[in-house]
Amino acid sequence: MGRFAPSPTGPLHAGSLVAALASWLDARAHAGQWLVRIEDVDSPRCVPAMGQFILQQLGVCGLLPDAPVQWQSQRTALYQQAMDQLIAGGLAYPCACSRKDIAAALSRLGQARTRHGELIYPGTCRTGLHGRNGQAWRLRTDKFIANQPVAHVEYAQAATDLISKTVVHWTDRRLGPQQQDVQAQVGDFVLKRADGSFSYQLAVVVDDAAQGVTDVVRGEDLVDNTARQILLQRAMGLPTPRYLHTPLVLGADGEKLSKQNGAQALDTSNPLAALSAAARLLGLPAEAGTVAQSLERWVRVWGDLPLYNPTP
Ligand code: GLU
Numbered sequence: 001m002g003r004f005a006p007s008p009t010g011p012l013h014a015g016s017l018v019a020a021l022a023s024w025l026d027a028r029a030h031a032g033q034w035l036v037r038i039e040d041v042d043s044p045r046c047v048p049a050m051g052q053f054i055l056q057q058l059g060v061c062g063l064l065p066d067a068p069v070q071w072q073s074q075r076t077a078l079y080q081q082a083m084d085q086l087i088a089g090g091l092a093y094p095c096a097c098s099r100k101d102i103a104a105a106l107s108r109l110g111q112a113r114t115r116h117g118e119l120i121y122p123g124t125c126r127t128g129l130h131g132r133n134g135q136a137w138r139l140r141t142d143k144f145i146a147n148q149p150v151a152h153v154e155y156a157q158a159a160t161d162l163i164s165k166t167v168v169h170w171t172d173r174r175l176g177p178q179q180q181d182v183q184a185q186v187g188d189f190v191l192k193r194a195d196g197s198f199s200y201q202l203a204v205v206v207d208d209a210a211q212g213v214t215d216v217v218r219g220e221d222l223v224d225n226t227a228r229q230i231l232l233q234r235a236m237g238l239p240t241p242r243y244l245h246t247p248l249v250l251g252a253d254g255e256k257l258s259k260q261n262g263a264q265a266l267d268t269s270n271p272l273a274a275l276s277a278a279a280r281l282l283g284l285p286a287e288a289g290t291v292a293q294s295l296e297r298w299v300r301v302w303g304d305l306p307l308y309n310p311t312p
Contacts, residue, residue, distance in 0.1 A: 001212045002027035003035040004058075005204065007042065008050035011265035012057045015219065015249040015257035018278045022246045022308075023217035024063045025282075025295075029303035035211055036065040041072040041079075041203045060268040061275055062291045070211070072203050079198040082206045082236060083137060083191060091143055091235045092191055094134025095125040113187075121187040135194035141183040141231060168227040173244035174307060175220070180227035189228055205229050209238040220245040221256050244308065247281050283307065 004020045006012065012020065027034035036058065038051040055069060086092035097105070102119045106112060113120040126140065167181045180186070191202045204225075208216060223245040233240050251261030266274050275294060276287040284301050287294040302308055 001033050001035065002215050002217055003037055003208070003211065003213050004063075005037040005039050005207075005218070006054050007039045007045070008047060008054060009042075009045045010047065010050065010263075012054050013249075013257060013263035013266060014274065014277060015263060017061065017266060017274055018246050018249060018281050019217065019219045020058060020061075020063055021275060021278045021298075022244070022282055023215075025298055025302040026215055026217045026244065026308065028295075028299040029308075030215075032215070033066040034063075035067055035070070035213070037070045037072065037207055037211070039072050039200070039203065041076075041198055042200060043073065043197065057266050057268055061266075061271045062295050070207065072207065075203070075207065076198065078206055078210065079192075079203055082202060083198075086139065086191065086235060087137070089235070091140050092137050093126060093140060093188075094129060095121075095136045095138050095188075095190075096129050096132035096134050097121070097124055115185060120185075121189070123188055126188070136190050137192040138188040139191055139232065139235065141186070141188050143235075168230050170226060170230055170240075170243065172223065172226075173242060173309075175223065175245055178223070178226065180224075182227050182231050186228060191232075201225065201228050201232060205232040205236070205238065208241060209233070209236075214241050215244065216241045217244045217246065219256075220248050249281060 002023045004023045006016060006020075024034050026032075036055065038054070040046045040051060051069075051071065058064070083092060099119065101124070102121055105122050105124045106119060109122055111122065113122075121138065123142075125134070125138070167179050169177065169179045171177050182189075189201060190199050192198050207213075208229075223243075226243055226245075230240050232238075249257040251257045251263065253261050255261055257263045268274070272287055272291050272294060275291060279285075279287070279294070279298055283305065284298045288297045
Protein backbone atom coordinates (compact mmCIF):
# COMPACT_ATOMS: atom_id res chain seq x y z
CA MET A 1 0.00 0.00 0.00
CA GLY A 2 1.48 3.31 -1.09
CA ARG A 3 0.39 6.90 -0.67
CA PHE A 4 0.96 10.47 -1.71
CA ALA A 5 0.38 12.96 1.08
CA PRO A 6 0.60 16.56 -0.12
CA SER A 7 0.10 19.54 2.14
CA PRO A 8 -2.33 21.90 0.40
CA THR A 9 -0.08 24.92 0.85
CA GLY A 10 0.33 25.44 -2.90
CA PRO A 11 -0.35 23.69 -6.20
CA LEU A 12 1.63 20.65 -7.36
CA HIS A 13 4.84 21.66 -9.07
CA ALA A 14 7.59 19.80 -10.90
CA GLY A 15 9.14 18.72 -7.58
CA SER A 16 6.01 17.39 -5.92
CA LEU A 17 5.03 15.53 -9.09
CA VAL A 18 8.21 13.45 -8.78
CA ALA A 19 7.08 12.13 -5.38
CA ALA A 20 3.51 11.62 -6.61
CA LEU A 21 4.63 9.71 -9.71
CA ALA A 22 7.19 7.62 -7.83
CA SER A 23 4.71 6.56 -5.15
CA TRP A 24 2.10 5.74 -7.79
CA LEU A 25 4.56 3.71 -9.89
CA ASP A 26 5.84 1.86 -6.84
CA ALA A 27 2.31 0.84 -5.83
CA ARG A 28 1.41 -0.19 -9.38
CA ALA A 29 4.67 -2.10 -9.97
CA HIS A 30 4.04 -4.15 -6.84
CA ALA A 31 0.33 -4.69 -7.54
CA GLY A 32 -0.51 -2.51 -4.58
CA GLN A 33 -3.01 0.22 -3.97
CA TRP A 34 -2.26 3.93 -4.08
CA LEU A 35 -3.87 6.37 -1.66
CA VAL A 36 -3.97 10.14 -1.56
CA ARG A 37 -4.13 11.95 1.75
CA ILE A 38 -4.42 15.72 1.92
CA GLU A 39 -2.33 16.86 4.89
CA ASP A 40 -4.32 19.91 5.91
CA VAL A 41 -3.52 19.47 9.59
CA ASP A 42 -1.26 22.51 9.71
CA SER A 43 -4.24 24.76 8.97
CA PRO A 44 -2.68 28.27 8.99
CA ARG A 45 -0.41 27.37 6.07
CA CYS A 46 -3.11 25.61 4.05
CA VAL A 47 -4.73 27.47 1.18
CA PRO A 48 -8.51 27.04 0.89
CA ALA A 49 -9.59 24.81 -2.02
CA MET A 50 -5.96 23.89 -2.73
CA GLY A 51 -6.60 20.25 -1.80
CA GLN A 52 -9.22 19.95 -4.52
CA PHE A 53 -6.95 21.69 -6.98
CA ILE A 54 -4.11 19.24 -6.28
CA LEU A 55 -6.50 16.32 -6.80
CA GLN A 56 -7.48 17.76 -10.17
CA GLN A 57 -3.83 18.17 -11.13
CA LEU A 58 -3.13 14.54 -10.19
CA GLY A 59 -6.19 13.39 -12.15
CA VAL A 60 -5.06 15.17 -15.32
CA CYS A 61 -1.74 13.32 -14.98
CA GLY A 62 -3.58 10.00 -14.77
CA LEU A 63 -2.71 9.51 -11.10
CA LEU A 64 -6.01 8.45 -9.55
CA PRO A 65 -6.31 7.14 -6.00
CA ASP A 66 -7.73 3.65 -5.43
CA ALA A 67 -9.77 4.70 -2.39
CA PRO A 68 -11.56 7.85 -1.23
CA VAL A 69 -9.17 10.71 -0.46
CA GLN A 70 -8.57 11.34 3.23
CA TRP A 71 -8.31 14.80 4.75
CA GLN A 72 -6.30 15.16 7.92
CA SER A 73 -8.46 18.03 9.14
CA GLN A 74 -11.26 15.48 9.61
CA ARG A 75 -9.17 13.08 11.64
CA THR A 76 -8.28 15.04 14.76
CA ALA A 77 -10.18 12.63 17.04
CA LEU A 78 -7.76 9.90 15.93
CA TYR A 79 -4.73 12.06 16.66
CA GLN A 80 -6.09 12.87 20.13
CA GLN A 81 -6.58 9.15 20.77
CA ALA A 82 -2.93 8.58 19.89
CA MET A 83 -1.92 11.43 22.21
CA ASP A 84 -3.97 9.90 25.02
CA GLN A 85 -2.25 6.56 24.48
CA LEU A 86 1.20 8.17 24.62
CA ILE A 87 0.32 10.15 27.73
CA ALA A 88 -1.07 7.07 29.46
CA GLY A 89 2.18 5.24 28.64
CA GLY A 90 4.29 8.03 30.15
CA LEU A 91 5.78 8.78 26.74
CA ALA A 92 4.42 12.28 26.24
CA TYR A 93 4.50 15.21 28.62
CA PRO A 94 3.16 18.75 28.70
CA CYS A 95 5.61 21.59 28.13
CA ALA A 96 5.19 25.21 29.16
CA CYS A 97 8.44 26.52 27.66
CA SER A 98 8.45 29.46 25.30
CA ARG A 99 11.26 29.89 22.79
CA LYS A 100 12.86 32.32 25.25
CA ASP A 101 12.66 29.76 28.07
CA ILE A 102 14.35 27.15 25.87
CA ALA A 103 17.15 29.56 24.93
CA ALA A 104 17.66 30.44 28.61
CA ALA A 105 17.72 26.77 29.66
CA LEU A 106 20.27 25.95 26.96
CA SER A 107 22.50 28.82 27.97
CA ARG A 108 22.31 27.73 31.65
CA LEU A 109 23.46 24.31 30.48
CA GLY A 110 26.26 25.95 28.52
CA GLN A 111 24.83 24.56 25.29
CA ALA A 112 23.88 26.40 22.13
CA ARG A 113 22.31 23.46 20.40
CA THR A 114 20.37 24.20 17.26
CA ARG A 115 19.25 22.20 14.28
CA HIS A 116 18.06 23.83 11.06
CA GLY A 117 17.94 27.06 13.07
CA GLU A 118 15.63 25.52 15.70
CA LEU A 119 16.71 25.23 19.33
CA ILE A 120 17.06 21.64 20.47
CA TYR A 121 14.77 21.26 23.45
CA PRO A 122 16.81 20.23 26.52
CA GLY A 123 13.91 18.40 28.18
CA THR A 124 13.18 20.99 30.88
CA CYS A 125 9.54 19.97 31.45
CA ARG A 126 10.27 16.25 31.65
CA THR A 127 10.49 16.68 35.40
CA GLY A 128 7.18 18.54 35.65
CA LEU A 129 5.78 21.96 34.93
CA HIS A 130 6.96 23.55 38.19
CA GLY A 131 3.81 25.56 38.65
CA ARG A 132 3.50 26.74 35.06
CA ASN A 133 0.71 25.82 32.65
CA GLY A 134 1.47 23.13 30.10
CA GLN A 135 0.55 24.06 26.56
CA ALA A 136 2.38 21.90 24.05
CA TRP A 137 2.97 18.15 24.30
CA ARG A 138 6.31 16.53 23.58
CA LEU A 139 7.54 12.98 23.05
CA ARG A 140 10.05 11.54 25.52
CA THR A 141 12.77 10.51 23.11
CA ASP A 142 14.81 8.88 25.88
CA LYS A 143 12.34 6.07 26.55
CA PHE A 144 12.93 3.69 23.70
CA ILE A 145 15.88 1.59 24.74
CA ALA A 146 13.71 -1.38 25.63
CA ASN A 147 11.92 -1.51 22.28
CA GLN A 148 12.36 -4.62 20.25
CA PRO A 149 14.17 -4.19 16.96
CA VAL A 150 12.25 -5.09 13.82
CA ALA A 151 13.67 -6.38 10.54
CA HIS A 152 14.69 -3.15 8.86
CA VAL A 153 14.90 -0.90 11.93
CA GLU A 154 17.27 -1.57 14.76
CA TYR A 155 18.28 0.29 17.85
CA ALA A 156 21.95 0.32 18.63
CA GLN A 157 22.31 -1.76 21.76
CA ALA A 158 25.67 -0.65 23.14
CA ALA A 159 25.09 -1.14 26.85
CA THR A 160 27.98 1.05 27.86
CA ASP A 161 27.16 3.97 25.62
CA LEU A 162 24.04 5.77 26.74
CA ILE A 163 23.91 8.03 23.71
CA SER A 164 24.15 5.33 21.06
CA LYS A 165 21.26 3.48 22.67
CA THR A 166 18.84 5.97 21.26
CA VAL A 167 20.20 5.91 17.72
CA VAL A 168 17.58 4.85 15.21
CA HIS A 169 19.00 2.84 12.32
CA TRP A 170 16.96 2.30 9.20
CA THR A 171 17.52 1.59 5.53
CA ASP A 172 16.14 3.77 2.80
CA ARG A 173 15.34 1.89 -0.43
CA ARG A 174 17.27 4.42 -2.50
CA LEU A 175 19.68 6.11 -0.09
CA GLY A 176 20.77 3.02 1.85
CA PRO A 177 21.56 2.86 5.58
CA GLN A 178 20.58 5.90 7.64
CA GLN A 179 20.85 6.72 11.30
CA GLN A 180 19.89 9.46 13.68
CA ASP A 181 20.14 9.93 17.41
CA VAL A 182 16.80 11.61 17.84
CA GLN A 183 17.33 12.45 21.47
CA ALA A 184 20.66 14.20 20.86
CA GLN A 185 20.10 15.58 17.38
CA VAL A 186 16.44 16.56 17.51
CA GLY A 187 15.39 16.41 21.16
CA ASP A 188 11.92 15.79 22.58
CA PHE A 189 9.84 16.99 19.67
CA VAL A 190 6.36 18.49 19.69
CA LEU A 191 3.34 16.24 19.10
CA LYS A 192 0.63 18.77 19.85
CA ARG A 193 1.24 22.48 19.67
CA ALA A 194 0.29 25.12 22.22
CA ASP A 195 -2.58 26.21 19.93
CA GLY A 196 -4.08 22.70 20.12
CA SER A 197 -3.10 21.61 16.61
CA PHE A 198 -1.34 18.30 16.02
CA SER A 199 2.13 18.11 14.55
CA TYR A 200 2.94 16.65 11.15
CA GLN A 201 4.99 13.90 12.86
CA LEU A 202 2.07 12.62 14.92
CA ALA A 203 -0.53 12.90 12.18
CA VAL A 204 1.60 11.20 9.52
CA VAL A 205 2.45 8.25 11.76
CA VAL A 206 -1.14 7.74 12.89
CA ASP A 207 -2.46 7.95 9.33
CA ASP A 208 0.16 5.79 7.64
CA ALA A 209 -0.65 3.05 10.16
CA ALA A 210 -4.43 3.53 10.04
CA GLN A 211 -4.35 3.33 6.25
CA GLY A 212 -2.12 0.26 6.21
CA VAL A 213 0.67 1.98 4.29
CA THR A 214 3.58 -0.42 3.78
CA ASP A 215 5.73 1.77 1.53
CA VAL A 216 6.28 5.47 2.09
CA VAL A 217 7.66 7.02 -1.09
CA ARG A 218 8.26 10.77 -0.79
CA GLY A 219 10.76 13.53 -1.50
CA GLU A 220 14.25 13.48 -0.06
CA ASP A 221 13.57 16.76 1.75
CA LEU A 222 11.57 14.67 4.24
CA VAL A 223 14.26 12.06 4.93
CA ASP A 224 15.33 13.78 8.11
CA ASN A 225 11.86 13.24 9.65
CA THR A 226 11.98 9.48 9.27
CA ALA A 227 13.83 8.59 12.48
CA ARG A 228 11.34 10.66 14.49
CA GLN A 229 8.47 8.87 12.81
CA ILE A 230 10.03 5.49 13.51
CA LEU A 231 10.40 6.39 17.20
CA LEU A 232 6.75 7.37 17.31
CA GLN A 233 5.75 4.10 15.64
CA ARG A 234 7.69 2.21 18.30
CA ALA A 235 6.09 4.32 21.03
CA MET A 236 2.63 3.44 19.77
CA GLY A 237 3.37 -0.18 18.90
CA LEU A 238 2.76 0.45 15.18
CA PRO A 239 4.54 -1.28 12.29
CA THR A 240 7.29 0.62 10.46
CA PRO A 241 6.77 0.91 6.71
CA ARG A 242 9.61 0.74 4.18
CA TYR A 243 10.86 4.17 3.09
CA LEU A 244 12.04 5.43 -0.27
CA HIS A 245 13.04 9.07 -0.63
CA THR A 246 13.06 10.39 -4.18
CA PRO A 247 15.49 12.88 -5.75
CA LEU A 248 14.62 16.55 -5.51
CA VAL A 249 14.09 19.04 -8.30
CA LEU A 250 16.32 22.02 -7.58
CA GLY A 251 15.42 25.65 -8.17
CA ALA A 252 17.71 28.23 -9.83
CA ASP A 253 19.34 28.87 -6.43
CA GLY A 254 20.32 25.21 -6.04
CA GLU A 255 17.79 24.73 -3.25
CA LYS A 256 14.86 22.35 -3.33
CA LEU A 257 12.21 23.67 -5.72
CA SER A 258 9.51 25.47 -3.76
CA LYS A 259 7.14 28.38 -4.08
CA GLN A 260 9.87 30.55 -2.52
CA ASN A 261 12.36 29.97 -5.34
CA GLY A 262 9.98 30.19 -8.22
CA ALA A 263 8.29 26.81 -8.58
CA GLN A 264 5.53 27.15 -11.12
CA ALA A 265 2.27 25.25 -10.73
CA LEU A 266 2.30 22.22 -13.02
CA ASP A 267 1.29 23.05 -16.54
CA THR A 268 -1.64 20.67 -16.77
CA SER A 269 -2.26 21.63 -20.39
CA ASN A 270 0.64 19.28 -21.15
CA PRO A 271 0.61 16.52 -18.52
CA LEU A 272 2.80 14.24 -20.61
CA ALA A 273 5.65 16.77 -20.63
CA ALA A 274 5.33 17.26 -16.87
CA LEU A 275 5.28 13.51 -16.23
CA SER A 276 8.22 12.93 -18.58
CA ALA A 277 10.35 15.45 -16.72
CA ALA A 278 9.49 13.71 -13.43
CA ALA A 279 10.20 10.29 -14.94
CA ARG A 280 13.60 11.45 -16.24
CA LEU A 281 14.64 12.53 -12.76
CA LEU A 282 13.68 9.07 -11.50
CA GLY A 283 15.94 7.44 -14.10
CA LEU A 284 13.06 6.21 -16.25
CA PRO A 285 13.01 6.21 -20.07
CA ALA A 286 11.28 8.79 -22.25
CA GLU A 287 7.53 8.84 -22.71
CA ALA A 288 5.91 6.44 -25.15
CA GLY A 289 2.63 7.54 -26.70
CA THR A 290 -0.14 8.81 -24.48
CA VAL A 291 -0.10 9.53 -20.75
CA ALA A 292 -1.68 6.12 -20.06
CA GLN A 293 0.77 4.26 -22.33
CA SER A 294 3.75 6.08 -20.82
CA LEU A 295 2.60 5.31 -17.29
CA GLU A 296 2.21 1.67 -18.21
CA ARG A 297 5.74 1.56 -19.60
CA TRP A 298 7.20 3.24 -16.53
CA VAL A 299 5.42 0.78 -14.23
CA ARG A 300 7.18 -2.08 -16.03
CA VAL A 301 10.58 -0.39 -15.88
CA TRP A 302 10.10 0.57 -12.22
CA GLY A 303 9.50 -3.04 -11.28
CA ASP A 304 12.81 -4.00 -12.91
CA LEU A 305 15.03 -1.21 -11.58
CA PRO A 306 17.26 -2.59 -8.82
CA LEU A 307 17.51 0.91 -7.33
CA TYR A 308 13.86 0.83 -6.38
CA ASN A 309 13.67 -2.90 -5.67
CA PRO A 310 16.63 -3.84 -3.50
CA THR A 311 16.85 -7.42 -2.31
CA PRO A 312 15.22 -7.63 1.14
N1 GLU B 1 2.61 16.57 3.75
C1 GLU B 1 4.04 16.49 3.59
C2 GLU B 1 4.51 17.49 2.57
O1 GLU B 1 3.75 17.82 1.67
C3 GLU B 1 4.51 15.15 3.12
C4 GLU B 1 4.29 14.10 4.12
C5 GLU B 1 4.89 12.76 3.78
O2 GLU B 1 4.92 12.36 2.61
O3 GLU B 1 5.28 12.10 4.73
O4 GLU B 1 5.63 17.94 2.66
